Amino acid sequence: MITDETIRRVLKFRDDRDWRQFHTPKDLAISLNLECAELLELFQWSGADLECRDKLPAMREELADVAACCILLADACGLELDEIINEKMTKNEAKYPVEKAWGRAEKYTQL
Known part of the structure; x- marks a missing residue:
């Protein structure tokens, strides 16, 4: 941190x-x-x-x-790093939902 x-x-x-x-x-x-x-x-x-x-x-x-x-x-x-990182994490969470991405290395367009 x-x-x-x-x-x-x-x-x-x-x-x-x-x-x-x-x-x-x-x-x-x-x-x-x-x-x-x-x-x-x-x-x-x-x-x-x-x-x-x-x-x-x-x-x-x-x-x-x-x-x-x-x-x-x-x-x-x-x-603000904290702000932009959290914004990006929100986008990533939507693109890579746990139920689709768990244990997989594919890009979000392939999930």
Whole structure:
């Protein structure tokens, strides 16, 4: 769970360095994609070990970067993460009802 205190800390880090001026939605979306790629890279060539437990410390760091980028992008767009995530979950619950989706990996259009 990301607390309000953590969100404020990420925003304060940015503001203390006067970086808001560089944090346009476009540039933050690019940064988010790059951070996601760094997380994904940890799984590259992982062979049978799809969980990469030995890479957990690096995964923690990269996932933190991804989450921080999400916080910054939401802030730049004037969006509340809690609100938009809950809106999306309501849509997902309608598209993927438990009785149809339980134990299945198909897209909602195939259920």
